[in-house]
Amino acid sequence: MNDSQSCSIPRTLVLWLAVVLVSLCLPTRHAAAADRRLLYVATPGIQDQLQYGGHGLLVFDIDAEHRFVKRIPIGGLDKNGKPLNIKGICASAETGRIHISTKASLMCLDMRTEKLIWERKYDKGCDRMALSPDGKTIYQPSFEQDQWYVLDAATGDEIARLTPNSHAHNTVFGISGQRCYLAGLGSPLLRVADAANNRIDRTVGPFADNIRPFTINGNETLVFACVNNCLGFEIGDLKSGKKLARVEVTGFPQGKVARHGCPSHGIGMTPDEKEMWVCDAHNRRLHIFDARMIPPKQLASVACRDEPGWVTFSIDGTLAYPSSGDVIDVKTRRVVGKLTDEKDREVGSEKMLEIDWQDGKPIRAGNQFGVGRMVRQID
Numbered sequence: 365m366n367d368s369q370s371c372s373i374p375r376t377l378v379l380w381l382a383v384v385l386v387s388l389c390l391p392t393r394h395a396a397a398a399d400r401r402l403l404y405v406a407t408p409g410i411q412d413q414l415q416y417g418g419h420g421l422l423v424f425d426i427d428a429e430h431r432f433v434k435r436i437p438i439g440g441l442d443k444n445g446k447p448l449n450i451k452g453i454c455a456s457a458e459t460g461r462i463h464i465s466t467k468a469s470l471m472c473l474d475m476r477t478e479k480l481i482w483e484r485k486y487d488k489g490c491d492r493m494a495l496s497p498d499g500k501t502i503y504q505p506s507f508e509q510d511q512w513y514v515l516d517a518a519t520g521d522e523i524a525r526l527t528p529n530s531h532a533h534n535t536v537f538g539i540s541g542q543r544c545y546l547a548g549l550g551s552p553l554l555r556v557a558d559a560a561n562n563r564i565d566r567t568v569g570p571f572a573d574n575i576r577p578f579t580i581n582g583n584e585t586l587v588f589a590c591v592n593n594c595l596g597f598e599i600g601d602l603k604s605g606k607k608l609a610r611v612e613v614t615g616f617p618q619g620k621v622a623r624h625g626c627p628s629h630g631i632g633m634t635p636d637e638k639e640m641w642v643c644d645a646h647n648r649r650l651h652i653f654d655a656r657m658i659p660p661k662q663l664a665s666v667a668c669r670d671e672p673g674w675v676t677f678s679i680d681g682t683l684a685y686p687s688s689g690d691v692i693d694v695k696t697r698r699v700v701g702k703l704t705d706e707k708d709r710e711v712g713s714e715k716m717l718e719i720d721w722q723d724g725k726p727i728r729a730g731n732q733f734g735v736g737r738m739v740r741q742i743d
Contacts, residue, residue, distance in 0.1 A: 396727050398720035401426040401678070402433065403685070405703065406450040406464050406715040419447040421464065421473070422703075422711060426678065426718065430691055430701045438473065439483040440466040451507075452492035452535075453715040456499025456517070457726040463517065464715070465490040467507045470520060475719065475726050484520040486513055492732075494535040494544060496559065503544045503557070505532030512546055514562045524562040528555045534577055536733050538584040545587065545602075547575040554578065554587060554600060568600040571607055576626050577674065579633050581736035588631055588640060588655075595627035596651075597642050599658060609659040616665070619646035623673055630674040630714070632734020634694060635681035639663070641734065643686065645671040650686055652697065666690075666697050674714035676734045687714040 403424040421436040440448050448466035455462040455475070462473040467489050472481045489507025495517060496502075502515040508531045514524040530548025537544050537559075546555040552570035557563060569575075571591050578589035580602065587600045596612040618627045623645065630643030633655060640655040648668050653660035672686035677694070684692040689712040691701035703711040718730035 396722055398722050398727060400721040402719050402721065403430065403678075403703075404453070404455070404462065404717055404719055405711060405713045406438070406453045407711065407713050408447055408449055418705065418709075421462070422705060424703060426683070430703060432704060432706050435706065436473070436478045437480075438464060439471050439480055440464065440469060442468070450713070450715045451490060453717060453732050454493060454495035454502070455717060455719055455729040456495060457719065457729045459499035459517065460726055461499065461517065462719075463493065463495060463502060465493055465504065467491070470502075470504060470515070472517075472520065476724070482520060486522075491532060492534050494537040494733075496537050496544075497539055497541040501559065503535050503537065503546070505535055505546070505548075508533060508549055512557075526555075526557060526562065526564055528553075528564060530555070534575075536578065536580055536735060538580060539582055539735065539737065539739070540584060543584060545578070545580060547578055547589070549574060549576070551575065552591070554589065556602065566605055568602055568605045569607055571598045571600065572610060576624070576628070577630050577733075579631055579733055579735050581633065581637055582738040583736075583740055588633065590626065590628040590631050590642070592626045595644060595646075597628060597631050597640070611653065611659045613642070613644060613651050614662055616644060616647045616649065616651075621645035622671055630672055630687065632675040632677060632684070633736040634677060634734070635679070635737040637736040637738045639694070641675050641684060643672040643675055645673060648672070648688075650675060650684070650692070664697050666692055666699065668699075669702065669710070670712055676716065676730070676732055679718050679720065679728055679730045681737075685716055688712055 405422045423433040424430045452465045460475045464471045469485045471483045488509045491505040493504040502517045504513040510529045512526045531550035533549045534547045544557045554568040555564045556566045558565045573592035576590040580587050595618040598610045599608045632641050640653040642651050650666045652664045668688040668690050670688040672688045674687040689703040690699045693700045717732050720728040
């Protein structure tokens, strides 16, 4: 073999590797770097929080120490002009729409113009809804009554109704877009709806008590649910429908709470699915568990400035956002910021999510629920 022949293989290999590396680095819509990351917080987030942020959709600059940016006017008023409690928020970068619900209505806002496109009322009210990953369909629970509305997200038109008679409340769309998960305040069973035909095809549980906030992993194999009378959470198998484990917080007393009537109201999984964060209202703490094992192992706790009743995460998973308005670094488990409005008033809400922008266009939208984002091949 001569010198030129001996060098041809390394050169070919180098060229091939260069092509591969370049292709891996090419930006896509979902992998593109954002030039601005904004946190959208809908208020009033809970019944006694008009003093914490007033009324509207408040925007904070994540990369500028969560500096207050602006207040976007919204609807959601009663007949006397008084702001109604916000029940849920969801958004789609693909459609450029933000949806916000109160107990009486569902609103649709344009992300770019920040104008209210429509506000619609439904005969049985509204609660915490979920938006399909493609931004086209909303599963909207009635206000703690017997039905879920299936809606066209563009218009708010009703497509179908599901009736599990469970006091409809929390709703999570799986990241596959194939299933939607429905939890009512009056039932220990989680309902699973097939999003292709908008029918409930199975249940998970029963859990030890009625289900409150819950989250799921990316593969949609496990559900982690807060339940009444439990400081902690329970785990269910989304495939078999069986309850797998109960996980109680240790080292802290279970006591009275100001809101929601249950010890743990709020649970979130970090996007990388390594940790589970669960709320403890009485002790004003977030308790952190290692989610890579069943049952998860308790690791640490973080103090909050108010009773936490919800927790979600930044899209990249580096920041935790409890409803208390604290900003927590997930890696160090330290409070690194606090949300305040244009008058330097504390802001707290259970209805918030991140939207990323590039060149004046939305490129990614987060989720009000802290859902897992890891999708693995299952043998």
